[in-house]
Amino acid sequence: MKGWHWDGFFEYLTNGYLIEGALVTLGLTVFSIFFGLILGFVIAVMRMSKYKLLSAPAYFYTWIMRGTPLLVQLIIIYTGLPQLGIKFTVVESTLIGLTLNEAAYLSEIVRAGIAAVSRGQVNAARAIGMTPFQVMRYVVAPQAFRIIIPPLGNSVNGVLKTTSIASIISMEELLRRTQVLIQERFLVLELFVVAAIYYLIMTTAWEFIQRRIERRFGRAYDPQAGLVEQR
Amino acid sequence: MNAADGTSARATTPVVEIRGVDKWYSTFQVLKGCSLSVARGEVVVVCGPSGSGKSTLIKCVNALEPVNTGDVLIEGTSITDGKASLSKLRARVGMVFQHFELFPHMSVLENLCIGQEKVLKRKSEEARDKAMGLLARVGMTAHAGKYPLQLSGGQQQRIAIARALAMDPIAMLFDEPTSALDPEMITEVLDVMVSLAQEGMTMMVVTHEMGFARKVADRVVFMDRGEIVEDTPKARFFEDPQSDRAKAFLSKILSH
Ligand SMILES: Nc1ncnc2c1ncn2[C@@H]1O[C@H](COP(=O)(O)OP(=O)(O)OP(=O)(O)O)[C@@H](O)[C@H]1O
Numbered sequence A: 001m002k003g004w005h006w007d008g009f010f011e012y013l014t015n016g017y018l019i020e021g022a023l024v025t026l027g028l029t030v031f032s033i034f035f036g037l038i039l040g041f042v043i044a045v046m047r048m049s050k051y052k053l054l055s056a057p058a059y060f061y062t063w064i065m066r067g068t069p070l071l072v073q074l075i076i077i078y079t080g081l082p083q084l085g086i087k088f089t090v091v092e093s094t095l096i097g098l099t100l101n102e103a104a105y106l107s108e109i110v111r112a113g114i115a116a117v118s119r120g121q122v123n124a125a126r127a128i129g130m131t132p133f134q135v136m137r138y139v140v141a142p143q144a145f146r147i148i149i150p151p152l153g154n155s156v157n158g159v160l161k162t163t164s165i166a167s168i169i170s171m172e173e174l175l176r177r178t179q180v181l182i183q184e185r186f187l188v189l190e191l192f193v194v195a196a197i198y199y200l201i202m203t204t205a206w207e208f209i210q211r212r213i214e215r216r217f218g219r220a221y222d223p224q225a226g227l228v229e230q231r
Numbered sequence B: 001m002n003a004a005d006g007t008s009a010r011a012t013t014p015v016v017e018i019r020g021v022d023k024w025y026s027t028f029q030v031l032k033g034c035s036l037s038v039a040r041g042e043v044v045v046v047c048g049p050s051g052s053g054k055s056t057l058i059k060c061v062n063a064l065e066p067v068n069t070g071d072v073l074i075e076g077t078s079i080t081d082g083k084a085s086l087s088k089l090r091a092r093v094g095m096v097f098q099h100f101e102l103f104p105h106m107s108v109l110e111n112l113c114i115g116q117e118k119v120l121k122r123k124s125e126e127a128r129d130k131a132m133g134l135l136a137r138v139g140m141t142a143h144a145g146k147y148p149l150q151l152s153g154g155q156q157q158r159i160a161i162a163r164a165l166a167m168d169p170i171a172m173l174f175d176e177p178t179s180a181l182d183p184e185m186i187t188e189v190l191d192v193m194v195s196l197a198q199e200g201m202t203m204m205v206v207t208h209e210m211g212f213a214r215k216v217a218d219r220v221v222f223m224d225r226g227e228i229v230e231d232t233p234k235a236r237f238f239e240d241p242q243s244d245r246a247k248a249f250l251s252k253i254l255s256h
């Protein structure tokens, strides 16, 4: 078993079971970022409300979620709650845990983004008769979104890797499947290097996508853009 | 409604009427018993030293800032009694800001269409036609597809005026529309405002451009420390200001 096994390494590099695991990791990430962003937006708006009844629960939520480890949260959801008669499957627990946890972090990012849109912009939107909802929808949110793309991208990168924590409650994502395969031939190093490569491919692909999104939303702010592509 | 009644009521009801407005920012009183009315087609210039409450007063007109006591009526409709929809009222009064406040993520054309489509529910072609007509009027047709940050301050401010006009307002409010502009761009914006005034637009303009006031204002309102100190016909304001504070202010701004 000593030494590096190239044959084993290449075999695992193209192993369908592992690739599936990587796709699960990807799925968990997309799901928790998407719903985490929606929930995070709601929490951010609540948090910024002048009514204590809204801002206090939002503050409390982020305090709890950011102040405790995801690992503990997952174990509470999966192993602890059944004690109270609330049962979730592994997949459900993972999705719930990741989303609730991520929402707390994303709410802080969203809040900073919204706060960065100037009072003058809000007033201009109100002055043409927009309702508060329209002001948010057409003026504040799009501008806040551009501001939050870089930190949001960081979060996506983070979540891609954080999903591995769910392996603890036997969620069959990339890391868990890597560990399962170790039982086959005990090629520990080869397998973990393969897993690392998969993570690297996903985070690198995301980096490219993020850059494209940034360019897309930065167009209006680039003094050259409009001069080149005149309509 | 009887047509004759309608016209006479419209003729006598001020477009904007500010009645005894007080406003506080926490313990600091910004506006003290301000009353002012602007009749249809009238151009009222508001001036006064920095911090005197001009911006606050003009923001109270379309309820961007709530008043503490007193009331503001737009064509006779109160903005404080809670009966009228504030967004509907605001849509009828155009506003132009010192820092333009065009929406940077939208093209010039989109800036002019968004309110028409989302607030007035106009069809996108109708909104577009209207927008292009207004862009022609302010000399910005060639820039319809550009983004605001690709334009000069003077160009942005002309577009901001066009954006407000696209809503077919019954009155226009201006808060120091030229004070963030480089000197060479002031004229292009003032020209648009002068032509608006000459066409009979009802206007309330916070500005220190006394040339503009002399040319088109009907009345000049002078504010100091939250009070309307003087509200006089233009000629009288320049020739014979009543208060010492207005005299001091005038001599200061006319000397440079
Ligand atoms: N949001 C706010 N909170 C607290 N104080 C404010 C606020 N906005 C304005 N003020 C204060 O109210 C006073 C009047 O402000 P305002 O902006 O209306 O003055 P202004 O006449 O427009 O001055 P300027 O010529 O500098 O624009 C100032 O002393 C200002 O500091």
Ligand SMILES: [Mg+2]
Binding pocket: B054, B055, B056, B175, B176
């Ligand atoms: Mg001001």
